[in-house]
Amino acid sequence: MLIAGFPAGAWGTNCYLVAPAAGEECVIIDPGHQATEGVEEALKKHRLKPVAVILTHGHIDHVASVVPVCGAHDVPAWIHPADRYMMTDPEKALGRSIGMPLMGELTVGEPDDVKELADGAELRLAGLDFSVAHAPGHTKGSVTFQMPETDEIPSVFFSGDLLFAGSIGRTDLPGGDMDEMLESLARVCLPLDDSTVVLSGHGSQTTIGRERATNPYLRDVAAALGSAEAPRRGM
Numbered sequence: 001m002l003i004a005g006f007p008a009g010a011w012g013t014n015c016y017l018v019a020p021a022a023g024e025e026c027v028i029i030d031p032g033h034q035a036t037e038g039v040e041e042a043l044k045k046h047r048l049k050p051v052a053v054i055l056t057h058g059h060i061d062h063v064a065s066v067v068p069v070c071g072a073h074d075v076p077a078w079i080h081p082a083d084r085y086m087m088t089d090p091e092k093a094l095g096r097s098i099g100m101p102l103m104g105e106l107t108v109g110e111p112d113d114v115k116e117l118a119d120g121a122e123l124r125l126a127g128l129d130f131s132v133a134h135a136p137g138h139t140k141g142s143v144t145f146q147m148p149e150t151d152e153i154p155s156v157f158f159s160g161d162l163l164f165a166g167s168i169g170r171t172d173l174p175g176g177d178m179d180e181m182l183e184s185l186a187r188v189c190l191p192l193d194d195s196t197v198v199l200s201g202h203g204s205q206t207t208i209g210r211e212r213a214t215n216p217y218l219r220d221v222a223a224a225l226g227s228a229e230a231p232r233r234g235m
């Protein structure tokens with residue numbers, strides 16, 4: 001499997017391109033602020049053909065390049081319905097905190113084809129399987145995408161702004177809720193095997209095992225559930 005990722009734009013948001021191998025179809029995850037050029041460079045470098053854009057949530061730093069990327073390649077964008085409004089009204093989603101100079105650089109709106117994600121959905125895109133988990137807390141429509149373990153690689157978990165290396169997403173913006181965030185961490189993250197690779201919306205790659213052992217939020221959630229014993233191991 002090929003995963004090409006890069007941080008984009010003013011917020012350093014990680015955009016990922018995922019494909020079975022170079023020269024094949026791919027899925028683009030979270031093409032955010034100023035991501036278009038990086039997407040095109042990665043497509044050319046690895047000879048990839050996009051079939052879909054999938055979005056972990058609707059904040060502008062994760063969706064700002066959706067319209068040009070989807071338009072250039074005639075592909076749909078997938079987003080949870082609770083966050084769909086953010087594509088056309090990003091300032092409302094961030095409490096009017098972006099500022100007009102930055103907003104003037106952005107192309108807001110929906111692509112021609114928008115499909116809605118649901119908790120528990122199983123997506124088969126570009127020959128790859130993605131399990132969708134609704135994970136509110138950062139936004140009402142935040143989701144994660146998990147790819148299954150294979151003989152060659154461990155499971156890969158695209159956590160968006162739910163879980164970071166050593167931290168979690170903020171909950172002080174409109175739609176954010178710390179109680180929902182902690183519930184999502186417990187329900188979505190804690191059951192994953194230690195070997196699961198975490199590719200988050202910001203920052204560096206990590207694993208569930210590392211976060212279970214060192215992330216203060218995940219440790220607190222595990223302790224509250226009485227499950228702070230030895231971490232899970234993969235089969």
